[in-house]
Amino acid sequence: MRKKVKSLLSKHEFYISLVIVLLCIMIEVRSGQFFTPNNLVDLSSALIVPGLFAIGAFMVIVSGGIDVSFPALASLSVYATTKILTDANYKGGILLPIVMVLVFGALLGAFNGFFIARLKLPTMIITLGTSSVFRGIMQGVLNSTQIPNIPEGMKNFGNAALFVAKNQQLGLTSRMPVAVLVLIAAIALAYFVLRYTMFGRALFAIGGNETSAYRAGFNVGRTKFILYVIVGAVSSLAGLIRTCMMGQMHPTNMLGMEMMIIAGVVLGGVAITGGDGTLTGCMLGTILIVMVQNSLILLGVPTYWQEFFLGTLIIVGTGISAMQVMRNKRRLVSRKLEEGS
């Protein structure tokens, strides 16, 4: 029993859950509106897109890289898809847009992957570059503008509700989008892939130590390439869902989300140096960030404080994670010294 408590206390996920619970209680006490059905449904529907982005960012960080290009990548592939379909006067369902966006996303992801896996260049600088390129293609070459009328099929998918929650007090209703199923499926799939497939284990091995992973027989280059293709596809899917839910395509409104997503992943205890972290932690961190974003208003804090809190959260979160990495390293060294003597 004691051992169990001790192992629980040493887990990052425990502390982040604690923070989330505390924040919930704080908001509930201040506003009395937190545990209303419609607020909870609103929160979970706000979580869909960041959650999908976070899965991609999580896999990249576990492999020891950092991808800051996914919002630009998603914007470009969703813009291209929506533009092509509206120009073709597409009337069908959601299936074709999903397939198209996945293909575009995978292609753009392969572009990232080429530089990172083939030429072994630093991921952060490369993705800064590619995100600028994607943005330039979208705004310059494609001359992107807002598309107010997206195809009917996409709009219907975004509006489709699993169930409707009603706030008895205020009479507000909120719909739980069907898209939440996509998030759940993606989490389940990612969990399975990361835990039970060679590809997933390779990601952790590469993030832990690339040379060791290579010597242990993992094909480092191929794994990284596939990783960036997958991340491109997943991010683009998230972008498509966002566009469907909004009912229109704003080309630039996803840009700049990358920091928030990375912050969430890192807050969840995923080691920024790679090789360590859990999907649960990643999701909890994302929930925390989404809550801070959505609930500051309920706490009565003006929205212009948002960026300040976000910055503080990132620094505190990364700081805690960095200090844990240091402590583990030190413990390892001292244990080795003890064994040696």
Place this chain on the structure above:
Amino acid sequence: MNENRVSIRRKLSNFYYRDEYTSRLIIMLLAVLISMLILRPGKFFTFVNFQTMVAQFPEFGLMSLGVMVCMITGGIDLSVVGVANLASICSGILMKAMVAESGSLPWYGIPVGMICGIVIGLVAGILNGALVAKIHIPPILATLGTFELFSGIAIVLTKGKAISKLPMEYSALITSKLFGIIPVQLIVFVIMAGIISFLLSRTTFGTRIYMLGTNIKAAEFSGLDTSGLLIKTYALSGICAALGGLVMLANYNSARADYGAVYTLQCVLIVVLGGVNPNGGKGRISGVVFAILVLQMLSSGLNMFPQISNFYKPLIWGGVLLLVMTLNYFSENRNRSK
């Protein structure tokens, strides 16, 4: 005859490979100049245009210097734009507050305002350095986080609006021209570049940060105070960024939390283009200055083609960055295999 040609070629190739990064930049610079000479001779090669260009680049040039010193230690400073905006907002607010009832700024107004900005840059830089050196957050994440934080503070200070109606004296001073020829912004840049060049090549501080960037473990075991050095480096970067912000404040005669958003990428691009190795330990200020000039000329040149929309710029910057990284990769591989 034939022999002669071979020796010239060898001389040229020797010259090219002695400092490949700078040579490549000189070629790019010439290419931009020649293409402008062909396409827009009357407009580009005017005295006024060159004067405008050297007045424009100090904004991001100063920030790039900061990113450079950090990258030499193997880190990076992505918070420069945030620091610059915070510094310019604070000194803007302070200078506005110092305006006397008669409507004019007292004589000490400008120096006090500038010192306030520089001190803010210093404090911000020390915070960055402490996060990197003491708490061991990877520089990329630490400075991205502080970028959000500084921008957040700037937004809170201004409630998201622009600070304008600044005392005219400040803007007039910084945008004036010494002897009617040399823009003051350029002088600020040259002084700062000179100081950094001196620090890097003539002082033990410079030698030490190159050592630190080459191998931080080795530097630590040879008795260097690595965390102190890192904090000093980031503080220097903060000062550079703050100066960039002060120049921006004068150029726009206003300050806002989201000015200069494109400069982050542009600074990284310049520094990598200038031959600074992102893994640290290598890089010279001359390369970075050349890169700044190339970028400014390219940017001013593009502006002379109204049919090319401004939205193409991110594509070009990103494309150039990727191209340069790829070229560096191949030239480094060749050197290794030699």
